[in-house]
Amino acid sequence: MATTPAPTGPSVSVCMAVYNGARWLTPQLDSILVELRSDDEIVIVDDASTDDSVALIEAFDDPRVRLIRQKANRGYVATFEHALSLASREVILLSDQDDVWIPGRRDLLCAAVDSAEVAASDLVLLGDGAPLPHPLTRRPWRLGRSRPSDRIRRQLTIWAGIAPYFGCAMAVRREFLSTVLPFPTFLTESHDLWIATVANASATLEHVHSPSVQRRLHEANASPSRPRGVRAVLRARVMLVRCSIEAVRRIRRRPRSKA
DSSP states (O other): OOOOOOOOSOOEEEEEEESSOHHHHHHHHHHHHTTOOTTOEEEEEEOOOSSSHHHHHHHTOOTTEEEEEOSSOOOHHHHHHHHHHHOOSSEEEEEOSSOEEOTTHHHHHHHHTTSOSEEEEEEEEEOSSSBOSSOBOOSOTTSOSSOHHHHHHHHHHHHHTSSOOOGGGEEEEGGGHHHHOSOOTTOOSOHHHHHHHHHHHTTOEEEEEEEEEEEEOOTTOSSOOSOOOHHHHHHHHHHHHHHHHHHHHHHHHSOOOOO
16 A cells, blocks of 8 residues: 655744735635644734634634634734744744735745745735735845845845835744744834844844735735834834844854764
8 A cells, every 4th residue: 555755854843913804815714724834833823803703714624723812902013023923833924814825835935934033025916806016025135144235235225115014925943933933022023123133133034036926905904004103114124123133143143063
């Protein structure tokens, strides 16, 4: 009798924060589950939803889905932090509740973190109907990973808000979580930019030149697409500078690997 070969390559934890996402969860979870192996998991933390999100997730009845319910609403940053802290597999893929994965995403990002600790892919914007025709390619692709001058230039583009790194397009090696977590207490938004900042500071941020997710645009996005006021922008920029300082501090505290 022939036996099925054991899965090879790293196992995956998909970490998702959910809040009142019933409208979009079914197509997102369908697109994720078809990508996963039997030894992978989806860690979903529900942030005290008031709609049918929890019932919808439970209806999937899939052993790979782990649902954790928070009694009080804590916001998406703290909820993602909770989900990341519960991940148990080798590679973590961050996922929003309202996007759609592009086929091949799992293996594409797992390959990217084979030689890096964090990878960020391109993405396609998804409107009310079909995906918009052009991928979002605003990241500094041509900058190297290790050269200090390139890392400084990349960080400047993050501070300026012209090189966004979206969590929905990210993969993180589990061992890197000990540096990323806990999130800084002053981090009130942009957990994905915090992760990218730490990875850039440690010269382990890899870019993937192919889209791995369709990011859905709608009025309830946690990351607003509309322009913000000057004060809000300045507060965000100051927070990102503080993230850079904290990232360098944590990198310096990491134990040095033995040659």
